[in-house]
Amino acid sequence: ESRVADTWTRTTCGYCSVGCGMLVGTKDGHPVAARGNPDHPVNRGKLCPKGLSEHLMVESPGRATTPLYRRGGRGTQLEPISWDEALDLMTSRIGSIQQRFGNNALGVISTGQLLTEEFYTLGKLVQLGFGTRNYDGNTTLCMASAVSGYKLSFGSDGPPGAYADLETADVVLLIGANIADNHPILCNRLRKRPGQVLIVADPRVTKTAMMADLHLPVKPRSDIALLNGIAHILLRDGLIDRAYIDAHAEGFEAFVEFAADFTPEAVSATTGLSTETLEHVAHLYGRASSAFIGWTMGVNHSTQGAVTVAAINNLAILTGNIGRTGGAPFSITGQCNAMGSRESSFTSALPGYRRFENAQDRRDLAGIWNVSEDSLPTARGLAYPDIIEAAVKGQIKALWIIATNPVVSFPNLKLLEQAFESTEFVVVQDGFYPTPTMDYADLVLPAAIWGEKEGTYTNSERRISKVNAFAVPPGEARRDFDIFLALAERLGAKGSLFLGWSSTHDAWLEWQRVSAGRLCDYSSFTWQQIEEQGGAQWGGDRLYRDGIFPRENGRALLHRVPCLPFVEQPDHEFDLILNTGRTVEHWHTRTKTGAVAMLDAMQPNAWLEMNPADAERLSLSQHDRVTVCSRRSSVRNVELRITGIVAPGQVFMPFHFAEQNSNLVTLGAFDPISREPNYKQCAVRVERT
Ligand code: SF4
Secondary structure (H helix, E strand, O other): OOOOOOEEEEEEOOOEOOOOEEEEEEEOOEEEEEEEOOOOOOOOOOOOHHHHOHHHHHOOOOEOOOOEEOOOOOOOOOEEOOHHHHHHHHHHHHHHHHHHHOHHHEEEEEOOOOOHHHHHHHHHHHHHHHOOOOEEEHHHHOOHHHHHHHHHHHOOOOOOOOOOHHHHOOEEEEEOOOHHHHOHHHHHHOOOOOOOEEEEEOOOOOHHHHHOOEEEOOOOOOHHHHHHHHHHHHHHOOOOOHHHHHHHEEOHHHHHHHHOOOOHHHHHHHHOOOHHHHHHHHHHHHHOOOEEEEEOHHHHOOOOHHHHHHHHHHHHHHHOOOOEOOEEEEEOOOEOOOOHHHHOOOOOOEOOOEOOOOHHHHHHHHHHHOOOHHHOOOOOOOOHHHHHHHHHOOOOOEEEEEOOOHHHHOOOHHHHHHHHHHOOEEEEEEOEOOOHHHHHOOEEEEEOOOOOOOEEEEOOOOEEEEEOOOOOOOOOOEOHHHHHHHHHHHOOOHHHHOOOOOOHHHHHHHHHHHHOOOOOOOOOOOHHHHHHHOOEEOOOOOOOOOOOOOOOOOOEEOOOOOOOOOOOOOOOOOOEEEEEEOOOOOOOOOOOHHHOHHHHHHOOOOEEEEOHHHHHHOOOOOOOEEEEEOOOOEEEEEEEEEOOOOOOOEEEEEOOOOOOOHHHOOOOOEOOOOOOEOOOOEEEEEEEO
16 A cells, blocks of 8 residues: 555656557655556557566666776776766776777767667767767667668668558568567557468567467578568569559569579478468468568578568568558567667767768758768768777777676677777766676766656657656766766867757757758657657658658669578587577566566576477486587576477577576677677587586
């Protein structure tokens, strides 16, 4: 009774890109309850276990409450210092490094967890205040391939569809997308239409695969063959929208010639699916009046991630399933600010999807900001993995890591350790203390988290939703936005970059002006309106309704995407293919969900799934403790789960757990276009610990 809320605050979930609307109940200023907002169009009152317990994270033990510094240098303890000293130290040490090695000796890595207003502010601060080009986000570890793939096909990032398409599509094809674990509330949007067919392509019998009408247990990384094979059948059997292609696409003739090789027989051999299944799937897709293809990390986490997205887009272009109700090639991305982080920052494009290399775009932006055009970068700086590699080589000397935990999330951790060791100065800004990454920090800045700040997130369907504060940051923790402004002040850049700013609403107002007239136009929305309506989608409910794409000739491009073998094939020494993924109870590296006792109790440890045939061959028994070894390193003491969920020759392990970290063994191989890591396939050996 004493815990009954006296106030309810409307906000948006801060975990995944579904972007559920929620109400957080507080009593005497302390969060005591969370429930789904029944009026919110995305989730209609429902929340998954993470959302339902999200308020518990805010006052959990282990929050970062004071700035910390290793006064005695590396190898000594982090000690509390004042904010003034911390910010002075940060600007003076980075300044000294930049004087000696150049501005680009600073690398900055942010996160898809920040508010759009914070991204916008940070991008400006990093590029124009600190003057480094080397800025990227952990978004490159999850959705960069989707961004690159959309650009390849359509000329711009931006998922063309909406979550409502999941309800209205005749056919929903999910590829490498275990939404039942990772975007659970989306499952409620399926099967609203009688007769809808759900097809799930995944090497593993995931919870989502179990929901499917048709599960396609493809061999690892055979998705491109599957997509090209479907295209082959669509072309062969006339299941294409020729009028749409003629009016809105290019590259058709060359694509027809290319797809000729992907016969059902050839694709059957590559994917492991029967020719009958391939014909059936292609006919279901091609005959649907509206067909939706959704994907997540099974596609993106690959050295061919960007072009796999282009191969998905090909099917949508061939059948005209773009800009149409129920029809879309749709990237279901990871983080709560899936899109805001892409549109407003300086990572893969200039703010407002402006291109670095386009002089008019730079002029335009410089004019709005009243800065010299020469101060804007003409090319993107280093992407996340390249920042790490540059640090290993001694080219990046200072790292500023904001609300992300690379010591758990970066592939091939040995390389990351070398990077930290090669730097002179590492700043970690986070809402929690300690995190594994803080072992390498020289300076720790305690930050406010979700529930303690106000602004907006934009989810995968381009829905801008309001995020509200219901608690105050603990101890001396400060909002990221306030930290950015305080740093700008010390750099002498507050007046030139953020004149008169005191709140995230000031950033919102400028961002509206910067985005006005762009594809991602935020200018017509107000905070009040989006809060009252449960968000609003920039670009409307669907992009490209008119079939005009933001490429020079206005046409979408059909790409010829070759099907290459994945980088590290199994051999006699490392004979199993490791797949990694997520589970419904946890978020990424568990910095947040590990702090919620209920979620931690539900899934406290990592495990390894192995097919019974492999377990028998290796004389392993259910619940044995095993060691997973790769050419990089090994993970010890993992619980073995023997199950037919994984096919023979494959094993699966969740990537959330620092204690049994799958990224000790994953491969440091990256997509050449998106720079996204290939987390999904590497060769391993499993033995009893
Ligand atoms: Fe939050 Fe995603 Fe769960 Fe919705 S589905 S409650 S946005 S974690």
